[in-house]
Amino acid sequence: MSSPPDPSSWATGRLLSTAARLVEHEWDAHLDRWGLNHSGFAVLRMVSGGPRSQRELAQAMQVEDQTMSRVLDRLERHGHVTRERSTTDRRRVEVTLSDTGRVAVAEAGSDDAAERLFAGAVEDLPALRAQLARVVDVLSARRWSAG
């Protein structure tokens, strides 16, 4: 008898979180084949544009440094990425895509499964994206700025 969930009556925050979790879940299932998950994959894509410092990656992903550190632990452990201290600034750690990482990101992202995930679930994808981008803009400014 347990009634099916009725999302249209939920608070907006819960709607957002639940949708995000469901998408991550499907995406993770797809990426599992390469030993990746949604966060690792996003980092890999970022690093595929050339070596990056951890701080740069953390800021790009809108995440704390400590979180990025552990995501990179996992990527390194799986051989998707290498880390070495910068020679010019020994505080920095240069994160570089490995060959297996390059293959993984290419294969996992080839058939843009990421966006096909939304097929049938979204009426107007560009509109949804625009609204979400605006939320991210406003709230991340509110969070990471001086004020």
Added chain:
Amino acid sequence: MSSPPDPSSWATGRLLSTAARLVEHEWDAHLDRWGLNHSGFAVLRMVSGGPRSQRELAQAMQVEDQTMSRVLDRLERHGHVTRERSTTDRRRVEVTLSDTGRVAVAEAGSDDAAERLFAGAVEDLPALRAQLARVVDVLSARRWSAG
């Protein structure tokens, strides 16, 4: 020089997750005053309609039983909720809102701060909600059904 994030070029999944995290973060900051967070608050609101079993709560929140178990641990530890074995079916645990829980949920949810959070960040809230609700509908059906 580090360029500010440009969400409009992100993958949709990442957009969704990031927006959700930012909203949770602000919401948690508000609820912290009552020893609550976004997940605990949502559970509390659910229980305020009368005692529920843990399984019911888990399904309503679209979460695994184990996750709900630990959220309730915390709510119980903070005295927001009481748990007692059902007398008619001793496998079930009845979760009941406590007095302090009732006060907390009333105060924290009074000035609907939850929705004001989106003021200025969203153009057409009903449209956003409708799109998100559809995503949740489709993906949760895909996940929790037999198929």
Added chain:
DNA sequence: AGACGATGCTCAGCAGGCTGACCATTCGAC
């Protein structure tokens, strides 16, 4: 050169997600 703040990263600990494995109780079929 020395001192001191800013910067880049890691460690420890908490929380909410998840999976897999397990236990207790109930229900149904025999």
Added chain:
DNA sequence: GTCGAATGGTCAGCCTGCTGAGCATCGTCT
């Protein structure tokens, strides 16, 4: 009544988030 499957919760372990604290290096200012 007994046995076995279904049901309701928990334990352990992993992952990504967060905060708070600490360490090493770099820059700057005197």
